[in-house]
Amino acid sequence: MVAVYLAFAVVILWFGRRWILSLLTPRSIPGIPAYPDPVPVLGDIPRLAASMKATNGFIGFMDKVAKDLGPIAQVRISFLNTMVVVTDYQSIDNILTKQTQHCDRDSHTIKAFRTILPRALISLPTNDMWKHHRRIIGTAMTSKYLSLTTPRANESVKELVNLWRRKASVCEGRAWAAEGDMESAALDAICGMAFGHSWGIIPSYSSQLVEGEYPTGINGEVVFDTVRPELAESTWAIFNSLPTTSSFPYILHKIRTLSPTYRRHARRLDRFLDAKLADSRARAESVGAEVAVDVADNTLDLMTARQLRGDDWMPDDEMKDEVFQYLVAGTETSGCTLAWWLKYMTNHPEVQRKLRKHMLEKLPEMQDRPPKFEDLNATNTPYLEAVVHETLRLSRTAGGYSREVTQDVTVLGKVIPKGCTIIIPTVTGLEDRSTPVYGPDPNALGSDSVDPDDIAERMDASLEVLRPGSAKRKVGFWKPGSGFNFDPERWLNEQGHFDINAGPSLPFSAGQRGCFGKNLAMLELRFFISQLNQTFFFAPVSDALNSFDMYQTVTTHPRQCFIRPVSWDSDL
Numbered sequence: 001m002v003a004v005y006l007a008f009a010v011v012i013l014w015f016g017r018r019w020i021l022s023l024l025t026p027r028s029i030p031g032i033p034a035y036p037d038p039v040p041v042l043g044d045i046p047r048l049a050a051s052m053k054a055t056n057g058f059i060g061f062m063d064k065v066a067k068d069l070g071p072i073a074q075v076r077i078s079f080l081n082t083m084v085v086v087t088d089y090q091s092i093d094n095i096l097t098k099q100t101q102h103c104d105r106d107s108h109t110i111k112a113f114r115t116i117l118p119r120a121l122i123s124l125p126t127n128d129m130w131k132h133h134r135r136i137i138g139t140a141m142t143s144k145y146l147s148l149t150t151p152r153a154n155e156s157v158k159e160l161v162n163l164w165r166r167k168a169s170v171c172e173g174r175a176w177a178a179e180g181d182m183e184s185a186a187l188d189a190i191c192g193m194a195f196g197h198s199w200g201i202i203p204s205y206s207s208q209l210v211e212g213e214y215p216t217g218i219n220g221e222v223v224f225d226t227v228r229p230e231l232a233e234s235t236w237a238i239f240n241s242l243p244t245t246s247s248f249p250y251i252l253h254k255i256r257t258l259s260p261t262y263r264r265h266a267r268r269l270d271r272f273l274d275a276k277l278a279d280s281r282a283r284a285e286s287v288g289a290e291v292a293v294d295v296a297d298n299t300l301d302l303m304t305a306r307q308l309r310g311d312d313w314m315p316d317d318e319m320k321d322e323v324f325q326y327l328v329a330g331t332e333t334s335g336c337t338l339a340w341w342l343k344y345m346t347n348h349p350e351v352q353r354k355l356r357k358h359m360l361e362k363l364p365e366m367q368d369r370p371p372k373f374e375d376l377n378a379t380n381t382p383y384l385e386a387v388v389h390e391t392l393r394l395s396r397t398a399g400g401y402s403r404e405v406t407q408d409v410t411v412l413g414k415v416i417p418k419g420c421t422i423i424i425p426t427v428t429g430l431e432d433r434s435t436p437v438y439g440p441d442p443n444a445l446g447s448d449s450v451d452p453d454d455i456a457e458r459m460d461a462s463l464e465v466l467r468p469g470s471a472k473r474k475v476g477f478w479k480p481g482s483g484f485n486f487d488p489e490r491w492l493n494e495q496g497h498f499d500i501n502a503g504p505s506l507p508f509s510a511g512q513r514g515c516f517g518k519n520l521a522m523l524e525l526r527f528f529i530s531q532l533n534q535t536f537f538f539a540p541v542s543d544a545l546n547s548f549d550m551y552q553t554v555t556t557h558p559r560q561c562f563i564r565p566v567s568w569d570s571d572l
C-alpha cells in the first residue's frame with residue numbers, strides 16, 4: 001500500500017513540477033531591481049522574516065525596498081506572486097486612475113475581507129456586482145446626504161467632549177490613553193451615519209466613570225477600566241478576526257468561526273442588522289418610496305427606500321454587508337487618524353493656537369452652535385483643511401495598498417506581466433522617490449544584502465526612464481528632507497489658500513477602487529478636529545508617554561497616544 005502512495009506522490013511531483021517550481025521561485029521581471037537577490041526559496045525565508053521584523057512589518061519592509069532600490073523594485077518571495085513596489089507619484093496616479101483595465105483590487109485583499117464581508121464593495125473585484133453596489137450606495141457620499149448626516153457626527157463629538165471633561169477632572173492634570181476613546185467615538189459617529197443612531201459607546205463610558213481613585217500605570221498615566229457595550233464588543237471581535245496577514249485567510253478564518261464566542265458575536269450583530277433593516281423598511285413603507293428616498297438621513301434608509309422604489313434592488317444580505325462595511329472600513333481608519341492628530345497637537349502647541357484663532361476668525365458662529373456641513377471646507381477654513389491633510393499624510397493610516405495586474409501593464413518603461421501584484425506604500429507622501437534630489441541610503445537593508453554602489457546605479461537607471469518626455473507632473477514636490485515633519489503650512493500657498501496639489505499624498509488611494517468613504521472620513525475629521533480644538537488645549541505629556549513608535553494591524557497605530565486636555569484658559 002505504501003508503495004502505491006509513494007508511486008502516486010512521485011507521479012504528482014513529476015507532473016506538477018513546473019507548478020511547484022513556480023511557487024518556490026516566483027517569476028523575475030527583467031530590468032527591475034530586485035530584493036532579495038537571489039530569489040528567496042525556502043532557505044532564505046528566515047532571512048526575509050528577520051528583515052521584515054527589523055523594518056516593523058510588511059509595509060515597513062516595502063518602504064525599505066523602495067528606499068534602497070528606487071521608484072520601481074520587485075520582491076520575489078516563495079509562494080507569493082511577484083510583487084512590484086512602485087513609489088513614483090506620477091506612476092502611482094497613472095496606475096490607480098488610468099490603468100484600471102489592467103489593474104484591479106488584488107485577490108489577497110479580496111480573500112481576506114470576504115471572510116467577514118462576503119458581498120460588500122471592499123471584497124469584490126471590479127465586476128457588475130461591484131458596479132451595482134457602488135451605484136446604489138454611492139449616493140450616500142454626495143454632499144446632500146452627508147449634510148443630512150452631519151448632526152450625527154456632531155452628537156458624537158459632543159459626547160466625547162463630555163467624557164474627556166469628566167476624565168480630566170478625575171485625572172487632575174495626569175495623562176490617559178486616548179486611542180480607545182477616539183475609535184469608540186468614530187464608531188458611534190459611523191453607526192449614526194450608517195443606520196441612523198449611535199451605539200452610545202462614549203455615553204456608556206461616561207456613565208461608568210465614578211468619583212475616586214483609578215489605578216496609575218508605570219509612567220504615571222491614569223488607567224480607566226471602562227468596558228464596551230455588547231454590540232460594540234461584538235463589532236470589535238469581528239474586526240479582529242480579519243485575517244489580513246495570513247497567506248491562507250479562508251482556512252484561518254474558518255478555524256476562528258468554530259469558536260462559540262465568535263459565533264455568539266456574529267449572531268448578535270446579525271440579529272441587530274436584521275432588526276434595523278426591518279425598522280428601516282417599515283419607515284419607508286409608511287411614507288412611500290419617493291418621500292423615503294428624499295428624507296433618508298442614513299445609508300440603510302437610503303438603500304431600503306431605493307429598493308422599495310424598485311429602481312435599485314439589492315438582496316437583504318448584500319445590504320447588511322454594505323452597512324456593516326461602513327463600520328469595518330470606517331472605524332479603525334478614522335479613529336486611528338484622529339489618534340495621530342492628538343499626538344501631533346500634543347507636540348505642536350503653536351499649531352493648536354493657530355487653528356483655534358483661525359476657526360474663531362473664520363467661523364465665530366461656532367461659539368454658539370456646532371458647525372454645519374457647508375461651514376467646513378478648503379475655501380472657508382483653509383488652515384483646518386491643511387491640518388487635516390497634514391495629519392492624513394504623516395500618519396499613514398493606510399501603510400499602503402495594492403493592485404493585481406490583470407493585463408500586462410507598463411510602469412516607468414518596464415512591462416509588469418499579468419499575475420503580478422503592484423504594492424503602493426504611502427511613504428511616497430513622506431519621501432518622494434521620484435524627487436530628483438533624492439539619494440540612496442547606503443545603510444538600508446544591511447550591507448550584506450545590497451551593495452550601495454549597485455543601488456546608486458540602479459536608481460539612476462530607474463530615474464533615467466522617468467525624466468525624458470515624461471508627462472508634466474500635476475503635484476509639486478515637498479522640500480527635500482522635510483517630509484517627516486508635521487507642518488500644515490506646506491499645504492498653503494502664499495495667499496494662504498489651500499492647495500491640494502502642493503505635494504504628494506494619497507492617504508485614501510485614488511481612482512475607482514480608491515476609498516469609497518473618503519468624503520465621509522473627511523467630514524468626520526473636520527468636525528472632530530475643529531470642535532476638539534475649540535474646546536481643549538492638549539497639554540504636553542512626559543517623554544515616557546510620548547513615543548512615536550508605531551505598530552500595524554489593518555491600519556498604522558501609534559504605540560502611545562496619551563493626552564492631557566485642559567481648557568484654553570487653564571494655566572497648566
Ligand code: HEM
Pocket residue numbers: 105121122123325326329330331333334337397398400401402507508509510512513514515516517518520521
Ligand atoms: C481616515 C479614514 C480613512 C482612510 C485613511 C481610508 C483609506 C482607505 C484606503 C487606502 C482604501 C483602499 C483603496 C485602494 O485599494 O486603492 C480604502 C478603501 C475603502 N474604504 Fe476607506 N478610508 C478611511 C475611511 C473610510 C470610511 C469612513 C469609510 C466608510 C464608508 C470607508 C470605506 C471604504 C470602502 C468601502 C473601501 C473599499 C472601496 C472599494 O473597494 O471599492 N473608508 N480606504
